[in-house]
Amino acid sequence: MQTKDLGIRLEKRGHRGRYVLEMPEGEPAELTYVDSGPDHIIIDHTWVPPKFRGRGVAERLVVRAVEDARASGTKITPLCRFVALEFRRHKDWADVLKQ
Structure with a gap:
């Protein structure tokens, strides 16, 4: 199953974007990034409600x-x-890692 099947949505506003997953009880989990070029993003933050x-x-x-x-x-x-830790753990993601 791909994560697109799990209710994660992408929101974009200008050069900023975030992946959002609504959690029970209303507070969403998120990953935020900044577009830094036509083919490059910088992921700067992830957050998950403490309960989850x-x-x-x-x-x-x-x-x-x-x-x-x-x-x-x-x-x-x-x-x-x-x-960054996840990228170190998943060597199969090297194809999308900016060197």
Whole structure:
């Protein structure tokens, strides 16, 4: 199953974007990024409501960003510590990592 099937939506406003996953009880999880060029984004933040941490929610958001980057030929610079750690753990994402 791809993460697009899990209710994650992409919101864009100018050069900023975020992936959002609505959580029960109303507070969404999110991953935010900045477009820094036509084929490059900088992921700067992830956040998951405390009650839902440790359940793979943030990883699902990162996976969606990686899937979208692959589909569009975009490279990612992970400034967010969590996202940088996920890139180190998932060597198969090297194709979208900005070197």
